[in-house]
Amino acid sequence: MTHRCGTIGMTGRPNTGKSSLLNRLVGEKLSIVSAKPQTTRHLVTGILTRPGCQYIFVDAPGQQASAKSTLHRRLNRRATEAARDADVALFVVEALKFTDEDRMALERIPKEQRIVAAINKIDTLKNREQLIPFLDRLAKTRDFAAMVPVSARTGKNIQELLSALREALPEGAAVYPADQLTDRDERFFAAELLREKIFESMGQELPYRCEVVIDSFKQEGRLRRIEATILVERDSQKPIVLGAGGGRLKRIATAARKDMEKLFGGKVYLGAWVKVRKAWTDDARVLRQLGYE
């Protein structure tokens, strides 16, 4: 059997389940997930090594039709590059839902790029027949190497998706050791898990005004001691994140710490503070400092 190896850039509009799918494909929660769109901000690599094939998945932000802030324009650019620079683009759409935003996301993938389409969330369908006309219409939008209906939630058809992706990947030896799961470090995942809890516990708008910075990450024997700052854009947002008597921040930090302990397999101390960094989502200098080039 020829050995294959390559990168797979996850792409699509926000909220189609790209991060959920990455986690399901590699069998570990690497990329944060929320019911709100535009959760993912960073490229997250998830590596799956199987006999005969190494899959290097790259999760990316969702492509937004109307990017209002500098941050969102940077995220769109990041998403475009991830799909373009990969060996294969994995275009993730929701079953029975192909919107203008999906079309725009698809158009951002260069014409010559090889694309596999994953039609996600099929667990929500009443019957599978409903998919046939949808697949027919989707097939007319682009020349896909394959179209695979899947459910990131239940794991349905994940093996079929892996087979289709294998076919689309170039021949080559593995790039990473077989037991390596990601190229991101614990510091990165600590920040992401804290950001996920902010997305889960705050209202519609505030999560988009928040960013997490890890100020220090120390290993003390078996304990990981982590100090983090949550940046907000305005003074008025700070008390909202804190909640009455600091109760909300405490709940957010506790939930994040528990997830970190699960992922790292050891005790974590997490200190979290809230600071105002005025209009950071539109400040090119701050965005650069935060790693949004």
Ligand SMILES: Nc1nc2c(ncn2[C@@H]2O[C@H](COP(=O)(O)OP(=O)(O)OP(=O)(O)O)[C@@H](O)[C@H]2O)c(=O)[nH]1
């Ligand atoms: N029913 C169902 N829901 C799903 C499935 N996959 C993802 N979801 C839900 O869809 C929502 C968005 O999931 P994400 O994985 O964060 O989506 P995303 O495409 O990464 O979103 P962005 O990072 O914002 O672009 C979450 O509420 C998930 O639980 C699925 O297969 N079935």
Ligand SMILES: [Mg+2]
């Ligand atoms: Mg995501």
